[in-house]
Each structure stands twice: as C-alpha cells, then as structure tokens.
Amino acid sequence: xxxxxxxxxxxxxxxxxxxxxxxxxxxxxxxxxxxxxxxxxxxxxxxxxxxxxxxxxxxxxxxxxxxxxxxxxxxxxxxxxxxxxxxxxxxxxxxxxxxxxxxxxxxxxxxxxxxxxxxxxxxxxxxxxxxxxxxxxxxxxxxxxxxxxxxxxxxxxxxxxxxxxxxxxxxxxxxxxxxxxxxxxxxxxxxxxxxxxxxxxxxxxxxxxxxxxxxxxxxxxxxxxxxxxxxxxxxxxxxxxxxxxxxxxxxxxxxxxxxxxxxxxxxxxxxxxxxxxxxxxxxxxxxxxxxxxxxxxxxxxxxxxxxxxxxxxxxxxxxxxxxxxxxxxxxxxxxxxxxxx
Amino acid sequence: xxxxxxxxxxxxxxxxxxxxxxxxxxxxxxxxxxxxxxxxxxxxxxxxxxxxxxxxxxxxxxxxxxxxxxxxxxxxxxxxxxxxxxxxxxxxxxxxxxxxxxxxxxxxxxxxxxxxxxxxxxxxxxxxxxxxxxxxxxxxxxxxxxxxxxxxxxxxxxxxxxxxxxxxxxxxxxxxxxxxxxxxxxxxxxxxxxxxxxxxxxxxxxxxxxxxxxxxxxxxxxxxxxxxxxxxxxxxxxxxxxxxxxxxxxxxxxxxxxxxxxxxxxxxxxxxxxxxxxxxxxxxxxxxxxxxxxxxxxxxxxxxxxxxxxx
Numbered sequence: 001x002x003x004x005x006x007x008x009x010x011x012x013x014x015x016x017x018x019x020x021x022x023x024x025x026x027x028x029x030x031x032x033x034x035x036x037x038x039x040x041x042x043x044x045x046x047x048x049x050x051x052x053x054x055x056x057x058x059x060x061x062x063x064x065x066x067x068x069x070x071x072x073x074x075x076x077x078x079x080x081x082x083x084x085x086x087x088x089x090x091x092x093x094x095x096x097x098x099x100x101x102x103x104x105x106x107x108x109x110x111x112x113x114x115x116x117x118x119x120x121x122x123x124x125x126x127x128x129x130x131x132x133x134x135x136x137x138x139x140x141x142x143x144x145x146x147x148x149x150x151x152x153x154x155x156x157x158x159x160x161x162x163x164x165x166x167x168x169x170x171x172x173x174x175x176x177x178x179x180x181x182x183x184x185x186x187x188x189x190x191x192x193x194x195x196x197x198x199x200x201x202x203x204x205x206x207x208x209x210x211x212x213x214x215x216x217x218x219x220x221x222x223x224x225x226x227x228x229x230x231x232x233x234x235x236x237x238x239x240x241x242x243x244x245x246x247x248x249x250x251x252x253x254x255x256x257x258x259x260x261x262x263x264x265x266x267x268x269x270x271x272x273x274x275x276x277x278x279x280x281x282x283x284x285x286x287x288x289x290x291x292x293x294x295x296x297x298x299x300x301x302x303x304x305x306x307x308x309x310x311x312x313x314x315x316x317x318x319x320x321x322x323x324x325x326x327x328x329x330x331x332x333x334x335x336x337x338x339x340x341x
Numbered sequence: 342x343x344x345x346x347x348x349x350x351x352x353x354x355x356x357x358x359x360x361x362x363x364x365x366x367x368x369x370x371x372x373x374x375x376x377x378x379x380x381x382x383x384x385x386x387x388x389x390x391x392x393x394x395x396x397x398x399x400x401x402x403x404x405x406x407x408x409x410x411x412x413x414x415x416x417x418x419x420x421x422x423x424x425x426x427x428x429x430x431x432x433x434x435x436x437x438x439x440x441x442x443x444x445x446x447x448x449x450x451x452x453x454x455x456x457x458x459x460x461x462x463x464x465x466x467x468x469x470x471x472x473x474x475x476x477x478x479x480x481x482x483x484x485x486x487x488x489x490x491x492x493x494x495x496x497x498x499x500x501x502x503x504x505x506x507x508x509x510x511x512x513x514x515x516x517x518x519x520x521x522x523x524x525x526x527x528x529x530x531x532x533x534x535x536x537x538x539x540x541x542x543x544x545x546x547x548x549x550x551x552x553x554x555x556x557x558x559x560x561x562x563x564x565x566x567x568x569x570x571x572x573x574x575x576x577x578x579x580x581x582x583x584x585x586x587x588x589x590x591x592x593x594x595x596x597x598x599x600x601x602x603x604x605x606x607x608x609x610x611x612x613x614x615x616x617x618x619x620x621x622x623x624x625x626x627x628x629x630x631x632x633x634x635x636x637x638x639x640x641x642x643x644x645x646x647x648x649x650x651x652x
Contacts, residue, residue, distance in 0.1 A: 073530055076453075104532040112530075117523035122545050131541065132531040 015046035015086075016221050017070070017108075017189055022083035024062075024069045026292075029077055037292035039065045043083070043247055044319070045240045047189060050219040054236035054253070056226060056268070058289050062245040063225040064113065067191045071110060072100050088188075105132045109182035110191040113225075114198060115174035119166040125177050126152075126162035132184045151180040154217075155210060172203035179210060186218070193225045208235055229272050233257060238325070241265045244290045244300035247319060251326035261328040264301045299331065307332065352627055359623030365616025369609070373424035380415065384422040384580065387413040398599045408601035411592040419585055420605050426581035428613070430497050430566040435559030437501025439508060442558075443551055446512025451520055451539060461513070468506045473568065476503060480574045492576040496569060500562050508554055515547050553625030560617030567610050582606035 022043040028034035040062045047053050055063045068074050070085050072092065085092040092103065109132075112118035120128060129151060130144040139147065149159050155176040166174060175195060182190055192211065196204040212235055215222055226232060232239055232253065239256040241249040241264065249262040260266045270283040287304035290296055296303055302312040309331050317329045353359055372379060382388070388396045388409050395413035396404050407416035449460040476499055483495045519525065520543065528538045569575060570583025577584065589595075589603035 071530060073526060101532040101534065104530055106532065110527075110530050112523055112527055114523065118527045120524040120528075120542055120545075123541075131528075131533075135531060135533055135537060 016049045016088065017047040017223075018045075018084075018086045019066070019070060020044050020084040020086065022066065022069055022085065023081045024065055024074065025079050025081055026075075026077050027079060035293040038245055038295060039078070039292055040069060040245045043242070043245070045238075045247065045250055047221045047223055048237070049188070049221055050215065051237040052215065052222040052224055052235050054224050054226060054232035054239045055242060056229060056232055056239060057242035057248075058227060060289050060292070061242045063227075063242060064193055065245075066242070067110065067193055067223065067225060071104060071108065071191070072097075073104075102136070105182075105187065106136050106138075106185045107187055108189040108191065109185065109187040110193060111175075111178050111182045111195050113193040113195075115171070115178045116166065118178060119174060121166055124163050124165060125157075125169065129177065129181045129184055132181070136185055138185060147184070148180075151183055152177075154183070154214065155180045171199055172206060175199060175203075175207050176210065179207075179214070183214065183218070187220060189221045189223065191223045191225070194227075195224070196226070196228070196231060204231075211235065229269065241268065244295060245292060246300060247327075247329065248301065249328040250319070251322075251328075255323070255326040259322075259326070261322055261326075261333055262301075262330050263305050263307050263332070265328070299329070349627070353623070356623050356626075358619050359627075362616045362619025362621075362623060365612050366620055369424055369613045369616065370428060372421045373428050376418075376421040376425060379421055380418040382415045382418045384414065384419045386415065386418070388415055389413070398594075398597055398602070400599075401601050407605050408599070410588065410599075410602050411594070416601060416605055419580060420582070420609060423580055423582045423585055423606065424609065426493065426576070426579050427563055427566060427583070427610070430493065430500070430581065431559045431563035431613070434497045434500035434504070434562040434566070435555055437497070438503075438505040438558050438562065439551060439555040440505075441502065442505030442508030442554075443512055443547075445505065445509035447516055447539060447543065447547075449509070450513035450516025451535070451543060453517075457513075460509075464506050464509050467503065468510075472503060472565075476500070476565070476569060477572065477574065479503075480569060484574075493579060496566060496574070496576075500565050500569075504558060504561060504565065508558065511554065512547055512550065515550060516543055519543050519546050549625050549628035552628055553621045556617050556621035556624060560614040560621075563610065563613055563617075567606075582609050 022040055023038070024040040026037040026039055028036070043062070043066055045053065055066060057063055065074070065078070068078070069080050070092065072080075074080070080093060083093065087103070088107070092100065095103075119125070123131075126145075126148050129148045130141075133139060133144045133147055134141070138144075148162060152159055152162060157173060157176055157180070161169070161173075166177075169177060179195070195211065196207050199207060208231060211222060211224075214220070222235075224232070224236060236253050238252050239250070240247055241256065241262065243264050249256060249260065249265045251259075256265060257269065260269055264285075267283070267285045271285060273282060274280075285304055290300055290303070296313070298311070298313040298315055299305070299308070299317050302308045305312065312331055315331070317331045319327045319329045320333050321327050322333060353363070388399070388404055390396050390399075390403075396409045397411055397413050399409045399413075401408045404415070405417075407420065409415060410419070445460050445464065449457040449464075479499050480495055483499070484492060488495075525538060525542055528542050533541070566575075566581060567583030567586065570581050571587045571590075573587055575581055575584040575587065580588070583606075585606040586603055589599070589606070592602075594600075594602035
C-alpha cells in the first residue's frame with residue numbers, strides 16, 4: 001500500500017479529526033407524543049493520525065450516536081443542534097450533503113455493529129466490497145476487481161470466496177469482509193462500532209489483531225466504540241469515557257486505566273474481572289443509566305454516585321484538565337483548570 | 342450466463358407444479374402464436390355440411406374437434422385466435438400494472454413523508470372504488486369519445502392503470518422494511534445516493550416479488566378482460582375468450598345444450614390463469630436468493646446426497 005503516508009508522520013501533525021461541543025437530539029416524529037431526547041451534549045475529543053481512540057460507556061450513553069453524528073448518518077428524527085466536526089480543515093457539519101457524500105467512505109469509513117445486518121444478503125461479497133470503489137469512480141472495473149482480491153487477502157479471506165453470499169460466510173468472516181469493505185477506498189479514519197460483539201472470544205481476538213495489523217500497515221486512525229474495557233486496554237491510545245451523552249473522562253489509555261479521576265470511570269474499571277483475583281465478587285454500579293428524555297439536573301451520574309457532593313445535583317460539572325491531555329468532568333476535581341475545548 | 346440459465350432450468354425442472362404451470366402458459370402462448378398453422382379455417386369462416394347448409398350448433402361429433410357455434414363458425418379456430426387477444430391484453434395490461442405499481446410502491450416506501458402520503462391516498466381512492474363498475478363506466482365512456490384508438494387498447498389501458506393498487510401497497514410495505522435494514526445505511530455511509538440505493542439494494546430485494554406478482558397480475562388481467570368482454574365490452578371484431586362466452590350466452594348456448602360452445606373458452610381461461618398462478622409461486626421461490634438451495638450442491642462432503650431415485 002504505497003499510496004499511504006508512513007505511520008510515524010502523524011506525531012507532529014495536529015488531530016486529523018476533532019469533535020467540538022457536539023450536541024445531538026432525537027425529536028419525536030411530528031404528531032406523536034413524547035419529549036426530545038438529548039443523546040449527546042457537549043461532546044469533544046480529538047483523533048490523532050494513526051492512533052486509536054476508544055469510546056466506552058454503558059449501552060445508551062451515546063457512543064454510536066457520536067459516530068453517526070460525525071458521519072451525518074443519523075435517522076430522520078436525529079438532529080445535530082450545535083457543535084463542530086473538524087476534519088482535515090473543514091467543518092463536516094457545515095458542508096452540504098453532496099459534498100458529505102464524497103467524504104463518506106473515501107475519507108472516513110465505518111465498520112458497522114453486527115456484520116450480518118450490514119451486508120446485503122442478496123449481493124455477492126466481492127460486489128459489495130467493490131461497490132464503494134466504483135461508486136466513487138476511483139478505478140475501472142478490472143482494477144476494482146484486483147483491489148477486492150487484495151483487500152480480501154489483507155483480511156485473510158480466500159479469494160475463491162469472493163463470489164459467495166453473506167449467508168455462506170461465518171460470523172468472523174463477515175466481520176472481516178466488513179473491514180475489507182471499510183478499507184476499500186483507503187480512508188484516513190476508520191470508525192469501528194463494536195466490531196467484536198456477537199463474536200466468540202477467539203474470533204474477537206483475531207478481529208482485534210486484524211484491526212491492529214491494518215492500522216500498522218496503513219497508518220489510519222481508528223475510533224473504536226466498545227463497552228469492553230479489556231478491548232480498549234489492548235488496542236487504544238486514548239480513551240473517551242461517556243456517560244448519559246456527555247464525556248465523563250478523556251485521556252490516554254494509561255491515564256484512564258491507572259489514574260482514573262471520574263467516579264464513573266473508577267466504578268466502571270472496578271466492575272471488570274481481574275485475572276489475578278478470580279475469587280472476589282465483581283463490583284457493579286447500582287442503578288441504571290439515565291433516560292435521555294428525562295435527564296437528571298447537574299451531573300448526570302450523581303444519582304448513582306457514592307461520593308457525590310451537594311452541588312452535584314445542581315451544577316453541571318465542566319470538563320476539567322487534570323494533567324496534559326487528561327480531562328474529567330467531576331466537582332471533586334476542583335483544583336484543575338477548565339478544559340481548553 | 343449460460344451456466345446460470347442451465348442452473349436456473351435445473352432448479353426449475355425439479356419443481357413439478359412449476360413445470361405444470363410453465364407447460365400451461367407455454368402451450369397457450371404457442372397456440373396463439375401458431376394459430377394459423379393449427380387450423381385450416383379463419384375464425385369468421387362459416388362451416389358447411391355436405392349439403393351446403395351451414396353447420397349451426399354442431400357438436401364435436403359432427404364437426405371436429407370442438408364443434409361449431411350458432412353461426413356455424415369453428416369453435417377450435419375461434420379459441421386459438423381468441424388466445425391471441427386474451428393473452429395480448431393480459432400480458433400488456435399486466436406489465437403496465439406492475440410497472441405503475443412498482444413505481445408507486447418504491448417511491449412511496451423509499452422516500453416516505455408527504456410523498457408517501459400523497460401516493461398512498463391516491464392508491465386508497467382507487468382501492469375503495471369498486472373495480473368492475475368503474476371499469477365499465479370508463480371503457481364505455483372512452484369508447485364513445487371517438488378517440489380513434491382500438492377498443493382493445495382502451496381495455497388494456499383501463500386494466501393496466503387500475504390494477505396496480507394492491508401491488509403498490511405490497512411493494513411499499515416491503516420497501517419500508519428494506520430501507521430500515523442496516524445494509525441500506527451502510528450504502529448511505531459508502532456515499533451512495535438515492536438512485537444507487539434503490540437500484541442496487543432495494544430493487545434486487547423486491548425483484549422476486551415483482552416478477553412473481555407480474556405473472557399473477559397477468560392472470561388477473563386475463564380474468565378481468567374476460568369479465569369485461571363477457572359483459573359485452575370486448576372488441577367484437579377481435580373476439581377474445583370472454584367475447585366467446587358473451588356470444589355463447591347471448592345465443593342461448595346453455596338452453597340449446599351446446600356445451601361445446603361455452604366450455605372451451607371457460608376452460609381456456611382456467612388453463613392460463615392456473616398456469617400463471619403456479620408459475621408465479623415457483624418463480625418467487627426460485628428468484629429469491631434467500632430461498633435457494635443450490636449453493637449446497639457440489640460440496641459433497643457438506644451434505645448427504647440421497648441415493649438416485651430415493652424420495
């Protein structure tokens with residue numbers, strides 16, 4: 001893959017993708033009852049070239065919505081109310097749909113959650129992989145075929161299975177095919193939306209390894225959405241911990257794992273099993289994530305927090321800078337200065 | 342391409358009912374195409390006996406193979422020439438109906454919103470008006486307007502432009518489920534526009550439905566044409582099977598016991614309709630890739646192959 005820049009070049013550049021104050025709401029369709037749900041509020045993070053960012057949090061905390069907002073693929077009820085998505089010097093929220101279509105896949109691609117559903121069941125795998133290439137007029141049909149072979153080889157699928165349908169593939173192969181598809185137009189940023197869910201542990205490891213190899217070979221930036229902190233520890237450079245549609249903590253993998261500041265991050269880490277002490281009962285966080293139509297005032301985590309202060313239920317904690325590139329939104333951290341976002 | 346056709350035929354020929362349906366439809370089409378070769382007479386020729394008198398209401402035993410009608414015309418000749426009219430109307434009207442129905446269904450289902458609302462209300466209006474009276478009125482008034490078009494064309498257009506409603510609803514509902522599938526959002530994520538998504542992702546999914554429904558709509562169109570012709574709205578210069586039935590009842594074939602006059606056209610209608618329905622069901626089964634089984638073939642170690650001849 002000679003058309004890519006070397007993986008090391010990214011260190012001096014600024015972020016390739018920076019999300020700022022992204023706020024997304026889901027409004028109920030006209031004529032139906034119900035309140036608007038604020039799925040994302042004031043979400044900011046950076047993605048550096050050829051690095052992996054993990055988006056973690058419980059179900060419904062806005063991980064997938066963040067990806068879909070950035071790609072502008074929200075369902076018709078979704079609305080981005082404010083914020084910026086700066087990608088290669090342009091604000092993706094400001095350009096029109098026609099231009100956005102050119103950005104999609106060519107510059108940022110996505111590996112969807114659940115590969116079976118994301119593949120068209122009546123289309124051959126090879127055709128689906130070449131679809132984006134032909135759509136973006138990147139090359140003629142013959143070259144596209146060659147490219148498909150090359151992509152399949154890269155993800156470890158024998159060329160002979162190119163003309164098969166998705167139902168003839170195993171779960172792991174489908175996920176590999178999805179990854180091959182995402183790489184078809186050589187994007188700069190790859191979004192992976194829970195790429196390992198519904199796969200068994202062996203295949204999970206294989207898929208993660210594949211992602212890592214591909215990143216090494218192609219030098220692309222990956223945004224990995226997952227609720228598996230083990231996965232994050234294994235592959236991510238930096239981590240965004242989300243709760244109730246807001247960023248709770250944001251820092252490098254080391255900062256998050258070894259110096260977690262936000263009570264939510266601490267509880268989340270404590271609720272994962274430790275190989276070294278297998279006999280202890282797993283800790284859990286009491287309560288459930290907030291309903292997005294009925295968010296609590298102040299800090300969104302305060303109803304479940306065991307170290308909350310009086311003002312936690314009244315004042316929304318700002319994202320505070322703890323050390324370089326490590327931020328958390330909690331009133332307990334009063335000494336830091338507000339984040340530069 | 343050749344291999345695909347061969348494979349298609351192999352799957353098709355395994356299905357006995359499909360073969361029967363195909364046989365029924367094919368024989369009717371062949372009879373219509375080669376009508377002049379299948380009979381020495383013209384449909385308007387009057388048969389005469391040895392004494393030179395016209396053979397009216399002659400049973401098949403007197404004049405073969407199917408006897409004659411009240412005017413001494415050969416029923417067999419009328420039947421195969423009538424197939425030309427019935428099948429032409431059935432096929433063209435069926436295709437028009439499917440085209441309009443698919444267009445309405447896909448547009449309404451895919452785009453949704455006010456487009457969906459508008460198109461579906463139009464469909465509703467057409468659905469709630471009773472078909473037969475509406476068609477009678479339309480055909481009768483259009484005929485009187487001296488439009489200088491063949492009465493057959495009027496019938497084709499009226500059937501074609503009225504019988505798409507159920508198809509439109511069927512296809513719309515299918516498109517509604519398909520457009521929410523994740524591979525459609527993947528296609529959007531790829532950067533595909535509406536045209537590409539409809540052509541590459543929606544249409545292939547509903548194609549089996551469209552093809553199967555076309556065949557079924559053709560059979561409906563043939564039945565409706567027969568109904569209209571039976572009620573006297575057919576083209577008397579180009580008698581179809583319905584027109585034959587109309588003549589038979591007008592000329593008291595029933596009271597005269599001339600069963601050979603009204604049974605053949607009736608059975609011919611059943612013949613083609615049944616063929617279309619059997620064919621439609623089998624085609625849907627075959628064209629739907631999710632229902633095919635031939636991918637299991639050729640990989641002998643994966644499935645147990647039953648011994649030849651075993652049921």
